Amino acid sequence: MNGKTSTVGYVESLHAKAIDLSRLSVEMTAAADSGHPTSASSLAHIVAALMYGHMRYDPSDPASPTADRLVLSEGHACPIVYAAGSELGLAVGRSSESRRAMTIEDAMRLRDIGSEIDGHPNPAEGFPFFPAATGSLGQGLSIATGLAAAARLDCSDKRVFCIIGDGESREGQVWEAVDFIVDYGLNSVCPIFNCNGFGQSDPVSSQQSPEVIAAKLRGGGFDVAVIDGHDPVAVRDALLEHVRHAEDADARPFAIVAETVKGWGFVKTAGKGLHGKPLTGDDEAAALKELEETAASLGASGVNGDLKVGPTPAMASPSAGCDSPPGFVEAMNTYGQSGALSDGKFAPRKGYGIALRALGHTNPDIVALDGDVKNSTFAEYFSQDPDLAHRFFECRIAEQHLISCAAGLASGGKIPFASSFGKFVARGYDQFEMGFISRLNIKVVGSHVGVNIAADGPSQMALSDVAFFRSMAKVHADEGGPGLYILNPSDAVSAYALTVQMAEHKGACYLRAARPDTPFLYDLDADFTLGGHGVLAEGSDVLIAASGYAVHETLKAIAALSDEGIEAGLIDLYSLPFDSEAIAHAAQASGGKVVTVEDNYGAGFGSEVAESLLEHGGNFKINQMYVKRIPKSGRSADDLMNYVGLSADHIIATVRGLVG
Secondary structure, three states: OOOOOOOOOHHHHHHHHHHHHHHHHHHHHHHHOOOOHHHHHHOHHHHHHHHHHHOEOEOOEOOOOOOOEEEEOOHHHOHHHHHHHHHHOOEEOOOHHHOEEOOHHHHOOOOOOOOOOOOOOOHHHOOOOOOOOOOOOOOHHHHHHHHHHHHHHOOOOOOEEEEEEOOHHHOHHHHHHHHHHHHHOOOOEEEEEEEOOEOOOOEOOHHHOHHHHHHHHHHHOOEEEEEEOOOHHHHHHHHHHHHHHHOOOOOOOEEEEEEOOOOOOOHHHHOOOOOOOOOOOHHHHHHHHHHHHHHHHOOOOOOOOOOOOEOOOOOOOOOOOOOOOOOHHHHHHHOOOHHHHHHOEEOHHHHHHHHHHHHHHHOOOEEEEEOOOHHHHOOHHHHOOOOOHHHEEEOOOOHHHHHHHHHHHHHOOOEEEEEEEHHHHHHHHHHHHHHHHOOOOOEEEEEOEOHHHHHHOHHHOEOOHHHHHHHHHOOEOOOOOEOEEEEOOOOHHHHHHHHHHHHHOOOEEEEEEOOOOEEOOOOOOOOOOOOOOEEEEOOOOEEEEEOOOHHHHHHHHHHHHHHOOOOEEEEEOOEEOOOHHHHHHHHHHOOOEEEEEOOOOOOOHHHHHHHHHHHHOOOOEEEEEOOOOOOOOOOOHHHHHHHOOOOHHHHHHHHHHHHO
8 A cells, every 4th residue: 555546445355354353353352261352443444454555564574674663552452463463474483483474373372371472562472563562551652763763773764653542642651752753853653543432441531532632743743634543545545644744854743543433343242442351152253243244334245355565665774883892991081081090080970971982983773862861871972972963862851751762772673772860760660661571672771879969869869770670680581591680880990891791782781870970999991791790808707798889888888897807898799680609609708797788778789689698598697788768968978878877887887786
C-alpha cells in the first residue's frame, strides 16, 4: 500500500482480513484461557492494513535494521498481531539461528510457558517483530522516538508506527514523547491512537475522547486525521498521508486518531466494554458465529484478499568500525583537563563526562541523552563537541521519556548513555525495567548520588537507587551472567574506566556518578572490571568494605584507627555484583569482622556483602553502615555525613565496637 491503490476489492479484502484476524484472536485467547480479544479486535483493520500492505519488512527478518517497525504500546492487544504473524509466517525464535516461520499452531500456544508467543509483546522471548517489550502502558511512543532517532543517524528512511490506547493516553509520558517528536522533527514516527472508548474497568474520561486527543495533538504541533478505524479506505488514506509527512522535511508531524469498537465483529456476544476476558465454550462459539454474520453484512464472506507485504527498504550504510578509547591521562589532556591531573582531584561525574566524549569519538554507535541537567551530569562534554552533537538528544525534564527513548535507541542498534540526577532517574524505574525485560543494551548514569551533595537537600539526593537496581543485579541474564551491573566509582579514575567498561559490555548497566571533586585514589592507569573491586588498604583486625563517596570518609577513619593500633583493610566495592569469594577470603583474613559503609539507604552494597558471606559459610560478624535517617540540607558534605552517621568518627566508633 505504498501508492493510492484502487478501492475495488480492497474494502472487501481488508474487511475479510480483519474478520480472519479477529477470529483467530478469539480462538487463541480461548485456548490460553486468558488474554484480551476485544481490545485486539478493535485494532483489526489497522493491524491488517499495516502488516499486509503498508509496512515495509521481510517476514523472515522483521527486525532488519531498515525494516519499518511497529511498537504496540497497547501491549495487551497483541493477539491481533500474533494472528497476522501466524498467517504471514513471521520469524519466531529466541536467536537468529533458531528462527522459523510462525504457524497457526504457534498462535494457539499463546501464553504457554514454553511458547515464543508471550502474553504481552517481548522480542527477547522470541517474537522479533516487536522491537521492545511493552504492556506497562504509556511507554511505547517514547520507544518509537528512539527507533526513529537511531534510523535518522543511520540515514534510513524506515517508518515507525506506534499504537496507543485511548485509556493509556492519560499517561503523561505519551505527551513527553509528543513534545520530543516535534522538537526533533521525527516525522517518520506515526502515532495511532486507538479510541475504543473503554479502559479496563470503565469508559475512558471525556479527556481521552477522540476530539480532545486530536486537539491536544494539534496544539502540540501535529497534523491529525480523525478516522473511523474500521473503514478500510479511511485507514489506508490516513497511512498514506503519514507517508507524505514523513517524506517532507518541512511538514509537521502526523498522527492518526482512530475511533474503533472494542470487540468489533462480535460486540453483541462480548458485551460492552469487556476487557481482559477470553470467550470460551458457548461464548466462543457465539462470537465466531457473530463474526461470520459480520463478514456477510460487509460483503466479505469467502473473500481472500490480495494483500501483500511491502518490500524492506535498502540497507543503510553500516557504521564505521570502532577504535579503542584512549586511557584516562590521554583523554584528560586531549579534552582540556590537564590542570585536574596536576591537582590530583576531579569529580567522578566529570570523569564520566570525559569518558563519554572519548567513547563518542571512538565508537559511532555511542549516543547520549540527558534530562536538562547535562551541565551537572557533564554529558555536556559530549553535547558541546561539534563532531558528536548530532548524536546527543536533549529530553528535557521528562525522565520517563528519557529512559524509554534510550530503550528505543538501543533497539535500533545504538549504545545509549542516558543521564540525569540519580534521584530523578527514579521516575524512570518502570521504564528501565521494561528495557531490562527486553534485554536491551541500555546504560543509565545517575549523578548527585548520596547525601554528600549537602546543600540541595534530600529532594536532589539519590538514596534508594542502589536497592532498586540491586534487585535486578541479582537476576541472571540469558547468557548466565548478571542481568545488570551497578557501578559506584569512588574517584574520577575509576569513573572513567568503568564508563568505558559499560560501553564494551553488552547488557544493562547503572553508574552512580558522585558530585564532589575528590582526590584520585588509584594509579592513573589502573585497570577496572565489571564485577571487580579495589583493595586500598590491608589490615588484619577488621575489613571495611565501602563504596562511592564513602570510600573517602573511610580512608580518614583508617588513618585514625591505625594510630590507635587497629589495622583495618579497605575494599572499594565499585561494582555490584562483585567477586563474593574474594570478599569472603578478605573477611576471613581480617578475623571475620566486617564493616560496610555506603552513602545511600539500606538493602544495598552492605546487604549484598552480608548475603554473600552467609552463603559462603564461616564465622563472620558484620555491621552495616548506611543512611539510616532522612537527611536534610547542610552547608557541606561533612555536615551531612555526620548528620546521617557516616562520618569518619562514626566509622571509627563502629570499628572500635566491633573489634572490642
